[in-house]
Amino acid sequence: MEKYDLDKLNELDIVEVLEAMGAKPSKSNKLLHCPNTNAHSHGDKHPSMGFDKGKNICKCFVCDLSGNPVTVATKHFNNDFKKACEFLHETFGVPYLSGEVSHQPHKRIQPPKPKGKQYWSFDSNKKFAKVLIKDFLPKYPNMSELQRLKLIYTFVYRFSLTTDQRGKLSWYSSRGLSGSKFLEYLGFLSKSDIDNLVEQLLKYFSLEELQRLKLLDLVGGWKYGYNVVVVPSFDLYSDMIEGFMLRYTDNRPKGKEVNVSCTDISFPLPFGLGRKTLQQCKTLWLTEGHIDGLSIATQSECFVSFAGTYSYKEEMLGLLRGKTVIVAYDKDKAGQEAQTVLIERLQKAGVNYKIASWDAKDGEDLNDLLVNGKINKIQTI
Ligand SMILES: [Zn+2]
Structure with a gap:
């Protein structure tokens, strides 16, 4: 036990x-x-x-x-x-005292929820704002909590795009993704990048705020590790971000990905789900992680990748109404259980869906299929 x-x-x-x-x-x-x-x-x-x-x-x-x-x-x-x-x-997803994650995954327990979900919708007529951070820095003290969150997270993200990207490129190339056109949307932070970033953050923003936004720890140091890829969660109505995921590139066995967000201020959208996707894609692949998303995108498909099987807000699924989504979760037990939950939620939200099916011996997930040259063998049912 x-x-x-x-x-x-x-x-x-x-x-x-x-x-x-x-x-x-x-x-x-x-x-x-x-x-x-x-x-x-x-x-x-x-x-x-x-x-x-x-x-x-x-x-x-x-x-x-x-x-x-x-x-x-x-x-x-x-x-x-x-x-x-x-x-x-x-x-x-908190591990047991032994450090193990579930041996026998339990039935997922649903907290009682009030009836009548407010599903999100996308207003394509709403103006899209392009934001230059330097224009907003002087206004920072008078901004709302949400605006400050976007400004600071976007500051981190854009900084991570200006660094030496070789660590990122070599890591994705090891996953068969060196040609992905989405790599330009991902940032990279080495140890020295992070030292530099923290210094800049403290120049413009208060320590208290940077702690509140889960960037710095109690003594003002960077809260996470380094050699990380920065995977953004875009805002639908501006080129700012509302959160991001850090992906470690050292192939550690556990805790490979960390979500950085403040869901009490704003619940960030998954990577891949942005204005362009909603305007241009009729069919969207839903994947368990961004690597699977990038993998299917090599076949000119649109994708939305959840950072962790349950880390999406159910109301967000309303954005997918009117699209056909193809659910392509991993073929392992955890993936299949999460897929069952997702499908129930898609049905409840009134979203059309299909399921991606492939021979499990060709690979457990979409990236395996890509690396094994089998990604064109997927069928959708
Ligand atoms: Zn009460």
Whole structure:
């Protein structure tokens, strides 16, 4: 019997935990709408859930939902401690105490969700803004939280495009992707690039903000490793980004990819899903990671790649209405389970879909198929 890593579970961001339990953001940056809607009149229309990011705890001023991530999840699951741990473990992919990820993947536990999802839609008439960072730096102190997030993440991303890109190019070429036209959208950061980047960030932005945006650690150092590819999540209505993924190029066995975002401010779109894709593509491949996306793109196909099997917001699937999507998740057990969940959600969102099918001995994922010269053997059903 595997043990849950309670310390790690309690390090999960309290706001992300509450949101996973169904809490909705409010106009205030200090309050959420409580997920325990039944205990509130009008489903907590006036937000009552306060939180302390520093202490990583929360307290509802009306019902008794409060505490750190494990405590609050336990209360949410009617004091079922085990179910609460299982929920946090599965939802956020936290390894067991032994360091193992699920041996026998559990059934995915769905937190109770309010009815009537607000699916996102794309307004093709809305103006597209091209933003020069230097024009906005002087305005930074007066910008909204979301604008500051976009400015700073875009600053990091554009910096990563100006560095020596050889580490990136050689890594993608080892995956059979040296000819990909999408490589120009990916950045690269070596150790010295990061030293330089951190120095520049601290010149323009406050330490507190850079910590809040999960870029710098408590002592002001870069929070992640180096020799990383920067995979952007674009905004639909500007050339800025709302988050990014860092992909390590050292072929480490675990933790190869880290998402950098603040989902309490903005939930970033997956790589590949942007204005151009929505305007120009009728058919879109949905892949588990950006490498599979780049692999199918070598066949002149459009793609949307999720960074991690469950790291997309269900409401986002509304953007895919009117398209045909081809679901092409990995053929391993985790991939197939995630695919089942995704298909249910696509059906619920009213999105047409097909499933990519291939002989598993030709490869487990799209990149295997590309490398093995079998990518043209895929059938869609
Ligand atoms: Zn409450």
